[in-house]
Amino acid sequence: MESLLLSVLMTILVPLGIGILLVYIIFKRRYTYWDNFDIAVKRPQFPYGSLGNPFNKTASGHVTVADAYNSFKRSNQKHGGIYVYFTPLYLPVDPVIIKNILIKDFNYFSDRAAYYNKKHDPLSFNLVTAGGQDWKDMRYKLTPLFTISKLKLICPLLQIHNERFVKKIDDYVRRMEPAEINDLTGCLTTDIIVSCSLGVECNSMEHPNTDFRKFGKRLFHFTPFRLLKATFTRGFPKLARYLGLVVFPKDVSDFFMNIVDEVFDYRTKNNAKYNDFFQSLMELQKNETNERVKKTNIATQALLLFTAGFETTSSTLTLAIYELGCNLEIQEKLRKEVSSVLEKHNGKLSYEALMEMEYLDRVTDETLRKYPSLPISIRKCIQDYRVEGTNLVIQKGVKVCISILGIHRDPEYYPDPEVFDPERFTEINKSKRPPCTYLPFLDGPRNCIGYCLQSRVSSESHES
Numbered sequence: 001m002e003s004l005l006l007s008v009l010m011t012i013l014v015p016l017g018i019g020i021l022l023v024y025i026i027f028k029r030r031y032t033y034w035d036n037f038d039i040a041v042k043r044p045q046f047p048y049g050s051l052g053n054p055f056n057k058t059a060s061g062h063v064t065v066a067d068a069y070n071s072f073k074r075s076n077q078k079h080g081g082i083y084v085y086f087t088p089l090y091l092p093v094d095p096v097i098i099k100n101i102l103i104k105d106f107n108y109f110s111d112r113a114a115y116y117n118k119k120h121d122p123l124s125f126n127l128v129t130a131g132g133q134d135w136k137d138m139r140y141k142l143t144p145l146f147t148i149s150k151l152k153l154i155c156p157l158l159q160i161h162n163e164r165f166v167k168k169i170d171d172y173v174r175r176m177e178p179a180e181i182n183d184l185t186g187c188l189t190t191d192i193i194v195s196c197s198l199g200v201e202c203n204s205m206e207h208p209n210t211d212f213r214k215f216g217k218r219l220f221h222f223t224p225f226r227l228l229k230a231t232f233t234r235g236f237p238k239l240a241r242y243l244g245l246v247v248f249p250k251d252v253s254d255f256f257m258n259i260v261d262e263v264f265d266y267r268t269k270n271n272a273k274y275n276d277f278f279q280s281l282m283e284l285q286k287n288e289t290n291e292r293v294k295k296t297n298i299a300t301q302a303l304l305l306f307t308a309g310f311e312t313t314s315s316t317l318t319l320a321i322y323e324l325g326c327n328l329e330i331q332e333k334l335r336k337e338v339s340s341v342l343e344k345h346n347g348k349l350s351y352e353a354l355m356e357m358e359y360l361d362r363v364t365d366e367t368l369r370k371y372p373s374l375p376i377s378i379r380k381c382i383q384d385y386r387v388e389g390t391n392l393v394i395q396k397g398v399k400v401c402i403s404i405l406g407i408h409r410d411p412e413y414y415p416d417p418e419v420f421d422p423e424r425f426t427e428i429n430k431s432k433r434p435p436c437t438y439l440p441f442l443d444g445p446r447n448c449i450g451y452c453l454q455s456r457v458s459s460e461s462h463e464s
C-alpha cells in the first residue's frame, strides 16, 4: 500500500517538479534580456521583476519606477533597463532622449500597448487603447471636439456645476462640519463629465448615490484580482483575448450603452440639438448607416471621456485643495487674485476672466508637478530604434517607460521637490528648464487630448 502511494506521488510530483523548474529557468532567462546591452539595470526579483512584490510593500509601482529613475540619474546614466514581472522595459532619464521618443521620433513609439478586446468588450477599443492607423484615424476625428471654441460652448455648464460645488462647501462651513473633499471633487467631476459627454443631468453633488457615481467608483476600484488580470492582459494580450477577458465589467458597459441608447433616441426623435460632446459625437457618426455601430461608437468615446477624464481631474482638484490648506500664504495670494479679476468682470466667472488668473495656473501646474495624475507612461517601440548619442538599439516590441513622477521630483529641475511652490511656474523659471521636464499631460502627438478642457475644469473649481 505504502509503495503504491509512493509510486503515485512520484508519478505526479516528479513531472510537476520538473515542470516548475523548467518554467523557472525559462522565465529567469528573461531576466538576462538587458545583460545583452551596455545599459544599467535595476536588478529583478523572481517573479515580480524590478518593482518587487506588489502585495507586500510600502511603495506603489510608480514610486519604485521613480526610484529606478533616481538611481540611474545618480550614477550619471542617460537611461537604464528594468523588468516588470518578466517584461523588460527601457527607462530613459536624459530629457533629450525623452523628447526624441515623444516628439521627434514619435513614429517609432506611437503605440501605447494597452489591452482591448474588440470582440467581447467593444467599448474597450478606444483612443487610449488603439494603436497604428486606428489610433491616427480616431485622434484625427476627435481632436476638433477639444478646441477652445468648443470649450467656450460648454463653459456655462461648468459654471452651473461649479456653483453647486461652492454651495455645498459653504453648507459644510456654515455647519462647521468637516467635508470629505475627495468625495465632493468626485461628485463635481462626475457631474461635469456626464453632462458634457452624455448630455445627462445626474447631480451627484446632491444625490451622491447615483448610478453614475456608483459605476464611476467601480471603474477605478482596483482589487488585487483586477490588478492581476490587468497585468496578465498586458503581458499576454493574445491569450487574454482568446480567453475572452474584458476591460470594463459587463454591467458598466451595459449601463453606458443603455444611457447612450436613450439619449440618442431622444435627440433623434425630437431633433434636439445641444452644445455638448454628445452632439459632436453624434455628428461624427452621421455617415454611419448601421444604428448599432453608430451607438456603440458614441458609447465608446463617451465612456473614454469618463475613464480618461474622471480620476485625473478629481484627484488633481483634491490635491490642489489639500496643498492650499497646508500653505495659507499661497491660498491668500490666490484668493486676492481671484477676487480682483472677478471684480473686473462684474463677478462673472467667464472664460475670459479665467484666462486672466495667472497665479491660478501656477497653482494648478505645481499641483500636477508634485502629484502627476499619471505617474508613468508606457509606449511600445514599433520598429528597431537607435538611441541618439549611444550605441543602444531599442528592439521592436520593447516597451518604454517614462517616469513622469521621477522627472517631476528630480532636484536638478525642481530644487526641494517636496516643497509646494507655484513660483516654479513663472514664465522666467519655466524657460530655465529643458524641454520634456514637465510632462503632466505628456507631450508630442499622443499627449492628453483633454488638456485644454481639463485645465479649465480644474481652474473653475480652485476658484471656489
Ligand code: HEM
Pocket (backbone or CB within 6 Å): 112, 127, 128, 139, 304, 305, 306, 308, 309, 310, 312, 313, 316, 368, 372, 373, 374, 376, 377, 378, 439, 440, 441, 442, 445, 446, 447, 448, 449, 450, 451, 453, 454
Ligand atoms: C488633470 C487632468 C488630466 C491629466 C493630468 C491627464 C493626463 C494625461 C496623460 C499623461 C495622458 C497620456 C497618457 C500616456 O500616453 O500614457 C493622457 C491621455 C489622454 N487623456 Fe488626459 N489627462 C487629464 C484629463 C483629461 C480629460 C478631462 C480628458 C477628456 C475629457 C482626457 C482625455 C485623454 C485621452 C482621450 C487621452 C488619450 C490620448 C491619445 O492616446 O491620443 N484627459 N492624459
